[in-house]
Amino acid sequence: MAAGKGSGAGIDHQSPVPKYSQLREILLDLVETELGADQAIPSERELSARFGLSRMTVRQSVDHLVSEGRLYRVQGKGTFVARPKIEMPLRLASFTEDMRARGLEPGSRDLDRRTDAASAHLARMLLIEPGDPVHVIERLRTADGIPMAVERSHIPDAVAPGLGEEPLAGRSLYDLLASTYGVLLDRGEQTIEAGIADPTDAALLDLPAGAAAVLLLQRRSFVGDRPVEFAVSTYRADRYQLHVALEVPRTGR
Ligand code: GLP
Numbered sequence: 642m643a644a645g646k647g648s649g650a651g652i653d654h655q656s657p658v659p660k661y662s663q664l665r666e667i668l669l670d671l672v673e674t675e676l677g678a679d680q681a682i683p684s685e686r687e688l689s690a691r692f693g694l695s696r697m698t699v700r701q702s703v704d705h706l707v708s709e710g711r712l713y714r715v716q717g718k719g720t721f722v723a724r725p726k727i728e729m730p731l732r733l734a735s736f737t738e739d740m741r742a743r744g745l746e747p748g749s750r751d752l753d754r755r756t757d758a759a760s761a762h763l764a765r766m767l768l769i770e771p772g773d774p775v776h777v778i779e780r781l782r783t784a785d786g787i788p789m790a791v792e793r794s795h796i797p798d799a800v801a802p803g804l805g806e807e808p809l810a811g812r813s814l815y816d817l818l819a820s821t822y823g824v825l826l827d828r829g830e831q832t833i834e835a836g837i838a839d840p841t842d843a844a845l846l847d848l849p850a851g852a853a854a855v856l857l858l859q860r861r862s863f864v865g866d867r868p869v870e871f872a873v874s875t876y877r878a879d880r881y882q883l884h885v886a887l888e889v890p891r892t893g894r
Pocket of ligand 1: 816860872874
């Protein structure tokens with residue numbers, strides 16, 4: 642096994658740094674400098690022989706990198722380098738725009754399209770009356786064919802009359818709103834929180850049943866003061882991360 646350019650790499654058995662932690666750094670270096678996405682790392686047996694470590698120690702290091710989303714295991718096949726995560730956009734971008742900007746092919750599959758009477762909650766979110774008709778659009782969003790998110794959009798009929806009849810497969814909702822209804826979104830707000838995928842979303846997103854972590858998004862998009870879309874989305878936490886620039890508070894230092 643090549644050991645990663647930066648590490649010079651071996652285990653220092655005299656060091657106070659725990660051995661699993663030293664091996665984690667060696668593996669991280671290997672992942673970052675030598676192996677590409679979906680390439681296999683050496684087996685646990687090879688790692689334990691090469692570095693003179695117990696299988697338990699090796700497993701502990703690999704487990705860490707798996708839980709951080711840097712590696713993934715395929716039963717019976719081995720452990721592989723995960724693709725780098727996608728940065729969650731902090732702009733009012735459509736899924737289609739965002740994927741294209743990254744050189745990925747956006748895709749979407751309709752899961753459900755219906756027109757509901759607004760519940761009290763939805764009416765508050767969309768600043769309409771309870772009972773007003775709202776188009777509900779549930780879609781599985783894919784990037785290069787890989788499931789990334791389940792998105793559930795709610796759009797008042799008053800904003801886009803007859804939206805329920807418009808085909809959306811392979812189309813951008815935001816483009817459709819702009820081209821057919823002249824709705825040009827100019828503002829948005831979004832909350833992002835950690836959650837556990839419910840069994841339906843886990844299956845759609847190819848996540849293991851049980852306790853797969855996801856990012857739950859709620860977005861309201863506006864034209865002026867008028868809410869146009871209220872969307873509740875489930876994004877794969879193993880594929881997305883948040884990256885924010887930090888500024889020193891003006892009053893702080
Ligand atoms: C993002 C937002 C959704 C929005 C979607 C529109 O993914 N989270 O709220 O519905 O973009 O994407 P598109 O125009 O590609 O259909």
